[in-house]
Amino acid sequence: xxEPTTEVSxxxxxxxxxxxxxxxxxxxxxxAGQERHSDLEVKxxxxxxxFWYGKSQALFDNSIDYYQNRVTAIIGPSGxxxxxxxxxxxxxxxxxxxxxxxxxxxxxxxxxxxxxxxVLDVRRRVGMIFQKPSPFPMTVFENIAYGLKLFYKxxxxxxxxxxxxxxxxxxxxxxxxxxxxxPGTGLSGxxxxxxxxxxxxxxxxxxxxxxxxxxxxxxxxxxxxEDLIEELKHQYTxxxxxxxxxxxxxxxxxxxxxxxxxxxxxGETTKLFSNPDQKQTEDYITGRFG
Amino acid sequence: xxxxxxxxxxxxxxxxxxxxxxxxxAWIAASLGIALMGWVIVVCVQRGIAAWNWDFFTQLPxxxxxxxxxxxxxxxxxLIMTALATALGVPAGFFAGVxxxxxxxxxxxxxxxxxxxxVMMGIPSIxxxxxxxxxxxxxxxxxxxxxxxxxxxxxxxPVMARTTEDILNLVPNxxxxxxxxxxxxxxxxxxxxxxxxxxxxxxxGAILAVVRVSGETAPLLFTALNSAYWTIDPGQPYANLTVxxxxxxxxxxxxxxxxxxxxxxxxxxxxxGANITVRLIAQRGKQ
Ligand SMILES: Nc1ncnc2c1ncn2[C@@H]1O[C@H](COP(=O)(O)OP(=O)(O)O)[C@@H](O)[C@H]1O
Ligand SMILES: [Mg+2]
Numbered sequence: 001x002x003e004p005t006t007e008v009s010x011x012x013x014x015x016x017x018x019x020x021x022x023x024x025x026x027x028x029x030x031x032a033g034q035e036r037h038s039d040l041e042v043k044x045x046x047x048x049x050x051f052w053y054g055k056s057q058a059l060f061d062n063s064i065d066y067y068q069n070r071v072t073a074i075i076g077p078s079g080x081x082x083x084x085x086x087x088x089x090x091x092x093x094x095x096x097x098x099x100x101x102x103x104x105x106x107x108x109x110x111x112x113x114x115x116x117x118x119v120l121d122v123r124r125r126v127g128m129i130f131q132k133p134s135p136f137p138m139t140v141f142e143n144i145a146y147g148l149k150l151f152y153k154x155x156x157x158x159x160x161x162x163x164x165x166x167x168x169x170x171x172x173x174x175x176x177x178x179x180x181x182x183p184g185t186g187l188s189g190x191x192x193x194x195x196x197x198x199x200x201x202x203x204x205x206x207x208x209x210x211x212x213x214x215x216x217x218x219x220x221x222x223x224x225x226e227d228l229i230e231e232l233k234h235q236y237t238x239x240x241x242x243x244x245x246x247x248x249x250x251x252x253x254x255x256x257x258x259x260x261x262x263x264x265x266x267g268e269t270t271k272l273f274s275n276p277d278q279k280q281t282e283d284y285i286t287g288r289f290g
Numbered sequence: 291x292x293x294x295x296x297x298x299x300x301x302x303x304x305x306x307x308x309x310x311x312x313x314x315x316a317w318i319a320a321s322l323g324i325a326l327m328g329w330v331i332v333v334c335v336q337r338g339i340a341a342w343n344w345d346f347f348t349q350l351p352x353x354x355x356x357x358x359x360x361x362x363x364x365x366x367x368x369l370i371m372t373a374l375a376t377a378l379g380v381p382a383g384f385f386a387g388v389x390x391x392x393x394x395x396x397x398x399x400x401x402x403x404x405x406x407x408x409v410m411m412g413i414p415s416i417x418x419x420x421x422x423x424x425x426x427x428x429x430x431x432x433x434x435x436x437x438x439x440x441x442x443x444x445x446x447x448p449v450m451a452r453t454t455e456d457i458l459n460l461v462p463n464x465x466x467x468x469x470x471x472x473x474x475x476x477x478x479x480x481x482x483x484x485x486x487x488x489x490x491x492x493x494x495g496a497i498l499a500v501v502r503v504s505g506e507t508a509p510l511l512f513t514a515l516n517s518a519y520w521t522i523d524p525g526q527p528y529a530n531l532t533v534x535x536x537x538x539x540x541x542x543x544x545x546x547x548x549x550x551x552x553x554x555x556x557x558x559x560x561x562x563g564a565n566i567t568v569r570l571i572a573q574r575g576k577q
Contacts, residue, residue, distance in 0.1 A: 092467055097395070120473045128471040134464040137487040146482075147472035199472060 043068040043237040044089065044126075044207055049103035051084050051093075051261075058084045060261045062103070066207070066254075071229060071238045073248035073269060076258030077284065082241040085258065086209045089239070090126040091119050107207070124151055127205035131212040133192035135184030136199075140167075140176050143184040143195055147203040162202060170198035171228055190221020197228065201236070208232065210240040214247065226251050245285060249273055257281045334555045341552025351518050351534075357545055361553055363520045367435070367529035371514060372500060374439035374524060379446030380496050386447070387454020392466075392480050404455075410448035418444045419509025427513065435524025438514025442503040449502050453495030457488045490575025494568045501564045505557060507532035531557055 044066040051059035059081050066072050074082045084093070091112065093099040105112040112122050124147075136143050144163040148154060154162065163180075167173040172194040176187065184195055193213060200208060210229075214222040229238060229251050242248050248255055249269060256266040257278070265272060265281045276282045345360045352359030386403065394400025422441035427433060461484050469479035485492065510516075514528040516537060521529045531553050538550035 090471060092471055095463075095466060095470060120475060123471055124473040128467075130464055130468060130471075132462075132464055134462070134468045136465075136469065136483050137489070146469075146474075150473050150478070196468070203472065 040070065041068040045106040047104040049088060049101060049105065051088060052100045054098040058261050062263050064256055064263055064266055066237055066239060068237050069233055070254055071233050071240060071252040072254040072256060073252035074239060074241045074256050074258060075245060075248050080258040081261040082258050083211050086211055086239055086241060089209055090123050090128050092128060124203055125205050126207040126209060127200035129196055129200055129208065129210040129213045132216050133189060133196050135192050135195050138184065139181050140184050140195065141180040144199050144202050147199060151203060166198040166202035169201055170194045171224060172198055190217045190224065193217055193221065193225060201232065205236065207237045210238065212241050212243060215243060257284060331558060334551060334558055337548065337551035338555030341548045346552055350520065361534055361549060363517065363529040364531045364534040364553065365556065367521050368531040371435050371439050371528055371530055372442065372504065375442035375446060375503060376500055378439065379443030380450050380499060383447040383450025383499065384454050386451035387458065388480065390451065390455040391458035392484065407448040407451050415445055415506050416508035419511065419513050422509065423512045430525065433513060433515035433527040435514055435521065435528035438510045438528055438530065439524065441509035441513045442506060445503050445506065445509065446499040449499045450495060454492060457491035457495060458484060461487050490571050493571050497564050497568050501561050504561055505532060507536050
């Protein structure tokens with residue numbers, strides 16, 4: 001097998017259209033995972049998820065389990081539905097009127113997509129980090145305090161302690177402890193992204209979704225964020241979309257390969273990268289198409 | 291397909307000369323505009339500065355034929371009436387704009403509202419004045435500051451609504467999504483994050499809406515009318531600068547005509563001040 005390269009994303013897109021993605025049976029996936037990891041708890045379970053942008057369907061029958069306190073990488077050529085998939089998990093897609101999802105996303109036994117669900121609570125429990133760091137237009141301190149203040153009545157010192165704690169866990173405290181009252185937008189790109197991570201973990205979510213969190217920042221900052229993911233997974237269930245297969249290999253225990261809206265393969269990262277079951281997975285990780 | 295090297299080239303000289311022609315035309319148009327503007331200001335300063343003295347800013351108008359006096363009541367009246375109009379028109383326009391940009395978007399109602407806003411912006415201000423007259427003057431039984439303020443507010447509303455919508459549309463969706471993603475309800479994400487991100491632009495828009503009405507005369511002629519006395523209570527005919535200019539400039543008295551220039555200069559200075567404020571805000575917003 002060739003070394004996976006990051007260049008695959010720039011390869012010719014035409015090849016995509018000609019490949020018919022195989023349907024993969026849900027049970028195969030979960031059984032394969034459970035056989036070897038029956039001790040692992042499933043934190044979030046996606047069942048038969050379809051997604052539409054208006055009339056155009058972007059996800060087809062996605063079914064997958066995300067294990068508690070594990071990092072799952074989501075890889076696949078651009079436009080294959082990675083972002084769309086994770087945007088269902090906290091229902092953020094609902095901001096747009098013609099975006100529709102159907103199927104089930106079960107978080108600790110409750111269907112997140114169900115009608116009676118408290119969406120705000122889902123979003124507190126399932127945090128999200130975006131591709132482009134987007135600090136709120138307020139001070140560093142207020143950026144972190146924002147989420148806390150939404151859900152809890154904290155007095156000033158409790159608030160300060162929690163902000164500091166979140167910044168420490170996001171490995172940002174030392175860099176910003178003298179800048180707490182300066183605008184969050186004044187930080188560097190990498191710091192902004194860690195600020196966004198701190199903002200997310202401040203409210204102690206259970207699942208953290210990351211959509212290409214390192215694609216807009218430099219390699220050193222990327223290294224810091226990868227270290228951070230390593231730390232955070234003890235406490236959270238992490239999903240990370242990435243274009244970078246070395247990154248997927250470095251940070252994740254499980255990997256899902258998406259293609260044209262289907263989940264083609266899901267399994268242990270080491271297995272998926274060394275000995276994939278599906279031809280398309282192999283083609284992708286060996287850089288034969290993008 | 292021929293190789294590009296074999297295709298006849300367009301003359302570079304031709305492109306250059308049309309480049310120069312456009313540049314010169316643009317330069318002439320811009321200079322003409324600036325020159326005319328400068329001329330207006332120069333004339334106002336030349337004619338108006340003579341009227342500027344302590345009494346001009348502090349005294350009531352004197353009766354016809356009696357020299358001296360000032361336009362202090364008109365200045366105060368204009369400030370109060372504009373403040374009332376702003377308190378009414380800017381928030382209404384702001385919320386309309388927030389609705390259009392954040393909630394209505396492509397809904398049918400929003401499209402209708404957008405069209406009404408555009409039409410409102412095109413309506414001559416004298417007609418807005420007529421509307422306010424019809425609504426308030428017979429009811430209150432008198433020309434009044436209220437009627438004037440309402441007319442000005444109606445003129446400000448669509449301006450503020452459109453600027454608000456445009457400026458909120460510049461806020462990237464990531465900002466909305468990030469706020470929702472930490473669990474903020476939609477209204478908090480909108481007012482606490484999206485609007486905050488756009489605050490410099492929104493403040494600028496509000497000031498420009500105020501500037502927009504600062505020179506309006508027609509809608510005040512039969513709403514606020516004017517007054518030669520101190521007017522604080524808006525329930526009566528209301529002193530204001532523009533109608534004062536209109537009346538003084540039309541009068542046969544050189545003294546009043548001079549005061550009309552003085553008041554014109556005053557409005558120019560106020561508008562200039564507002565524009566400088568806008569500039570400063572915009573610069574601070576950039577940092
Ligand atoms: N807002 C949108 N409206 C319509 N189609 C979209 C939108 N966002 C994404 N898509 C389409 O959905 C598919 C999946 O997109 P996405 O989930 O962003 O892919 P990925 O994150 O894997 O690069 C693509 O074909 C893309 O063109
Ligand atoms: Mg994406």
